[in-house]
Amino acid sequence: IACLVMYLFAEFDDAANLLAANPDATTISIDEPVEIPKNQHSRLQEPGREEDDELLGTDDSDKTELLAGQKKSAPFWTFEYYQTFFDVDTYQVLDRIKGSVFPVPGKNFVRLYIRSNPDLYGPFWICATLVFTIAVSGNLSNFFIHLGKPTYHYVPEFRKVSIAATTIYAYAWLVPLALWGFLMWRNSKVMNIVSYSFLEIVCVYGYSLFIYIPTAILWIIPQKVVRWVLVVFSLCLSGSVLVMTFWPAVRDDNRRIAVATVATVLLLHALLAVGCLAYFFDAPELDIPAPIIPAHNSTTKVVLEQ
Numbered sequence: 001i002a003c004l005v006m007y008l009f010a011e012f013d014d015a016a017n018l019l020a021a022n023p024d025a026t027t028i029s030i031d032e033p034v035e036i037p038k039n040q041h042s043r044l045q046e047p048g049r050e051e052d053d054e055l056l057g058t059d060d061s062d063k064t065e066l067l068a069g070q071k072k073s074a075p076f077w078t079f080e081y082y083q084t085f086f087d088v089d090t091y092q093v094l095d096r097i098k099g100s101v102f103p104v105p106g107k108n109f110v111r112l113y114i115r116s117n118p119d120l121y122g123p124f125w126i127c128a129t130l131v132f133t134i135a136v137s138g139n140l141s142n143f144f145i146h147l148g149k150p151t152y153h154y155v156p157e158f159r160k161v162s163i164a165a166t167t168i169y170a171y172a173w174l175v176p177l178a179l180w181g182f183l184m185w186r187n188s189k190v191m192n193i194v195s196y197s198f199l200e201i202v203c204v205y206g207y208s209l210f211i212y213i214p215t216a217i218l219w220i221i222p223q224k225v226v227r228w229v230l231v232v233f234s235l236c237l238s239g240s241v242l243v244m245t246f247w248p249a250v251r252d253d254n255r256r257i258a259v260a261t262v263a264t265v266l267l268l269h270a271l272l273a274v275g276c277l278a279y280f281f282d283a284p285e286l287d288i289p290a291p292i293i294p295a296h297n298s299t300t301k302v303v304l305e306q
Contacts, residue, residue, distance in 0.1 A: 085118075085119060085120040085121070085199070086119060086120060086121040087117070087119070088117060088119040088121050088122070092113075092117065092119075093119075093121065093122045095113060096113045096114070096122055096203075096207050097122070097126075097207060097210050099112065099113050099207070099241075100207040100208050100210050100211065100237075100238065100241050101210065101211055101237060102237075103237065103240045103241045103244060105244070106244070107244065108244065108245060108248060109204055109207075109241050109244065109245045110196060110200050110203075110204060110245055114200050114203050114204065115200065118197070118199045118200050118203045119203060120199070120202065120203070120206075122203070122206060122207055123172060123202055123203055123205070123206020123207065123209075124206070126206050126207065126209055126210050126213070127168050127169055127172050127206060127209060129213055130164075130168055130209055130210075130212055130213050130216065131161065131164045131165045131168055131169075132161065132164075133213050133216045133217060134160075134164045134168075134212075134216045134276055134280055135160040135161040135164050135280070137216045137217055137219055137220050137280070137281070138157075138160055138219075138280030138281055139156055139157060139160065140220050141219060141220045141222065141280075141281050142154075142157075144220065144222055145222050160280060163279075164276070164280070167272070167275070167276070168209070168272075171205075171268070171272050172202065172205050172206055172209065173202065175205065175268055176198065176201040176202045176204075176205050177198065179201055179246070179265065180196070180197075180198045180201050182261070183195050183196065183249060183250070186250070186253055186257070189253075190252060190253050193249060193250065193252055193253055194248055194249040195249070196249060204241070204242070204245050205242075207241075208238040208241045208242055208269075209238065211234045211237050211238045212234055212238070212273065212276075215230050215231070215233075215234045216276070218230050219277065219280075219281050224282065227277060227281065227282070228277075231273050231274065231277055234273065235269065235270055235273055238269065239266050239269055239270070242265050242266065242269060243262055243265070243266065246261070246262060246265060247262055250262065
């Protein structure tokens with residue numbers, strides 16, 4: 001202990017001699033707070049800044065990764081180019097279907113579900129499912145309506161599949177193409193008009209058709225009142241998705257043009273539903289008489305004589 005005390009006194013003597021030799025030297029006390037650099041002080045003032053940087057991708061590591069990992073888009077004639085349009089998981093498709101069936105007032109469907117990763121997987125299979133649902137349900141509805149009539153002979157109409165496919169896929173592609181061209185044209189006239197990409201518009205129209213799949217199944221019920229109630233209900237749901245999506249894109253335009261655009265979108269959507277109901281379910285069907293097989297009450301015996 002004595003040796004330790006003598007060592008500490010020797011250290012204090014050396015420090016005192018150094019301070020006497022250089023009185024302008026700066027000393028640091030243990031009790032005094034250490035000055036924090038400005039950049040570290042700003043980090044401490046914002047405790048959630050690091051999490052925000054990670055979410056926004058503003059970290060230095062993210063910047064380095066982005067600069068080092070830039071990918072070139074594949075040519076359009078390769079499989080990789082079209083694979084990006086179907087790069088979506090099941091949870092994203094289910095969320096977009098739920099968003100189209102249960103629209104939230106004041107929420108933009110594109111910004112809420114589509115913009116992060118627009119896809120063609122959901123619209124393609126929704127349209128394909130709707131085609132076969134309408135065709136099969138239309139044949140079953142015709143069968144149940146004429147069930148029990150002795151003069152009716154059921155003949156499945158396979159041409160309804162091709163007619164439904166042509167109608168639905170033409171609507172799901174040509175109407176978005178026309179709307180996209182119109183928005184691009186109006187965007188050149190009015191600068192503050194929101195412009196959606198063609199893929200985003202196709203995605204919105206494809207998912208908006210999902211509500212017609214269960215509606216077409218319920219159209220088998222042979223009651224016109226029930227069918228028209230289902231049409232109005234499905235139109236209100238799917239039409240509200242289209243209105244809440246495209247009204248913010250045209251509301252800054254001329255008032256008449258904006259209202260006419262939204263009204264045209266709703267009119268075409270209603271024509272699709274009403275046309276499918278009128279052609280595949282409510283069309284008058286001619287009773288095809290069953291084939292009459294002649295009954296032979298007696299047999300004729302032919303004798304050949306030589």
